[in-house]
Amino acid sequence: MTFLPEPFLAPAPPPQPRPLGTASFVWTAMRNPIEIWGERAYREPILRDDWLKVPTIVVSDPQAIRYCLVENASNYAMQPLRQRVLRPMLRDGLLTAEGELWRRTRRAMAPVFTPRNIGGLAAVMAERSDRFAEGLGRREGVRDAAHEMTLLTYDILQATLFTDAIAGEPAEFARAMDDFLARMGRIDPLDLLDAPAFLPRIGRLLGRRSVAYFRRLIAETAERRRLALADDPAGAPRDLLTLLLQTDGLKPSEVEDNIITFIGAGHETTARALGWTLFLLSQAPAERDKVERELDERLAHLPDPREWADALPHTRAAFEEAMRLYPPAPSLNRMAVEADRVAGLDIPAGATLLVMPWLVHRHERLWERPGHFLPERFLPENRGRIDRYGYIPFGVGPRVCIGASFALQEGVIALACLLRHLRFDYAGARPPHPVQKITIQPRGGLPMRVSRRHRTT
Numbered sequence: 001m002t003f004l005p006e007p008f009l010a011p012a013p014p015p016q017p018r019p020l021g022t023a024s025f026v027w028t029a030m031r032n033p034i035e036i037w038g039e040r041a042y043r044e045p046i047l048r049d050d051w052l053k054v055p056t057i058v059v060s061d062p063q064a065i066r067y068c069l070v071e072n073a074s075n076y077a078m079q080p081l082r083q084r085v086l087r088p089m090l091r092d093g094l095l096t097a098e099g100e101l102w103r104r105t106r107r108a109m110a111p112v113f114t115p116r117n118i119g120g121l122a123a124v125m126a127e128r129s130d131r132f133a134e135g136l137g138r139r140e141g142v143r144d145a146a147h148e149m150t151l152l153t154y155d156i157l158q159a160t161l162f163t164d165a166i167a168g169e170p171a172e173f174a175r176a177m178d179d180f181l182a183r184m185g186r187i188d189p190l191d192l193l194d195a196p197a198f199l200p201r202i203g204r205l206l207g208r209r210s211v212a213y214f215r216r217l218i219a220e221t222a223e224r225r226r227l228a229l230a231d232d233p234a235g236a237p238r239d240l241l242t243l244l245l246q247t248d249g250l251k252p253s254e255v256e257d258n259i260i261t262f263i264g265a266g267h268e269t270t271a272r273a274l275g276w277t278l279f280l281l282s283q284a285p286a287e288r289d290k291v292e293r294e295l296d297e298r299l300a301h302l303p304d305p306r307e308w309a310d311a312l313p314h315t316r317a318a319f320e321e322a323m324r325l326y327p328p329a330p331s332l333n334r335m336a337v338e339a340d341r342v343a344g345l346d347i348p349a350g351a352t353l354l355v356m357p358w359l360v361h362r363h364e365r366l367w368e369r370p371g372h373f374l375p376e377r378f379l380p381e382n383r384g385r386i387d388r389y390g391y392i393p394f395g396v397g398p399r400v401c402i403g404a405s406f407a408l409q410e411g412v413i414a415l416a417c418l419l420r421h422l423r424f425d426y427a428g429a430r431p432p433h434p435v436q437k438i439t440i441q442p443r444g445g446l447p448m449r450v451s452r453r454h455r456t457t
């Protein structure tokens with residue numbers, strides 16, 4: 001690979017020079033967990049550390065990842081803390097279901113996410129992204145690109161999920177959803193301390209009414225569609241809601257749980273990936289040129305947006321490289337059900353197993369110049385050099401993200417629509433600082449100057 005001009009070094013917290021004491025470990029883990037790691041974590045294939053007395057194994061070797069998450073996946077259950085935090089909100093949705101319920105739901109949902117169905121949503125994704133880009137172009141100036149991208153992915157998600165046919169006023173629905181999302185990832189200190197379930201979690205109790213309200217809106221939205229489908233099956237929109245309602249094997253409450261899960265899992269993740277891509281491109285003019293030239297030369301000959309993910313390799317590579325450097329889901333958390341032995345290390349039953357895309361994607365053994373933004377790694381001619389288990393923004397194994405091709409298609413389409421007309425220049429006084437709060441977010445947002453751009457050809 002050639003490295004001229006000098007590639008951009010993406011901002012990241014420096015590794016800890018020495019192990020943290022208990023108090024600073026807890027403080028750092030609560031503020032920004034990606035700051036706890038020392039240099040060894042970016043160098044060693046597997047590590048054991050005992051955190052607050054729980055044996056914790058950090059697996060970064062691709063073959064060991066494959067073993068734990070694919071070959072012996074049934075021995076690694078979802079981590080209890082993750083479940084305690086997410087299950088009250090997402091209930092029996094796919095992300096939090098386990099055992100037989102998960103198997104049945106995953107099987108029932110497979111037909112929803114076929115390439116044909118996802119491709120069928122591409123035109124809506126492009127139409128919404130174009131409309132959004134046009135609106136943004138009319139508001140030239142400095143905008144928080146991180147926030148703007150959540151508005152765009154929300155609009156795309158509700159268009160592809162419901163085709164705008166929601167219960168209640170749109171503003172009221174959006175407010176209820178915002179409130180729901182703000183509560184979703186909150187960890188109660190009692191959960192961290194593993195306190196018994198009968199002790200009330202105050203934050204969750206306070207949020208109960210607004211969560212119930214959001215659920216009611218979702219239930220009403222689904223019920224209206226059920227009636228519309230019964231009335232005129234051919235006339236109903238072919239969106240995710242219709243596809244979910246037409247699957248065999250999901251009860252009405254499960255359909256609702258999964259709609260809520262899609263909103264929880266599929267909106268902020270994609271927005272983060274888009275925001276970081278815009279930032280990285282703004283810092284790497286040579287890479288941005290390649291993307292702009294590609295869009296100017298090719299888009300006019302590509303009327304069908306379902307082809308874009310394959311036909312725009314530079315745009316796609318920038319998006320995939322951004323997800324390497326800033327994986328929207330930075331941590332996959334499991335618990336060993338039975339004792340095991342992985343890469344020469346004994347794993348006791350009950351141990352926490354962490355597979356951290358954040359570490360794997362920046363691992364010295366797996367990547368040349370791991371901290372640098374080099375989209376060419378993901379061009380078709382170089383892709384073969386990337387280990388299948390060393391690049392895992394969507395996870396791997398039976399619990400791999402069911403929305404991966406939806407998200408990739410959406411990411412490329414959104415970038416193409418934004419960057420064919422607009423340019424984003426970073427306007428912050430300091431580089432953005434990545435913070436792990438379920439997703440990897442830029443602390444304080446991404447202030448970017450938005451302007452209309454001239455075609456390169």
Ligand code: HEM
Nearest residue numbers: 094095262265266269270328329394395399401402403407
């Ligand atoms: C860039 C965007 C996205 C990223 C980076 C992402 C990442 C992930 C990852 C890493 C997992 C596996 C978690 C684990 O193993 O613990 C996952 C699971 C999941 N994702 Fe995504 N996701 C994205 C977009 C979406 C979208 C758009 C949807 C839905 C429309 C979605 C729905 C789900 C669901 C339902 C699961 C649970 C699958 C299961 O457990 O069987 N995701 N996602």
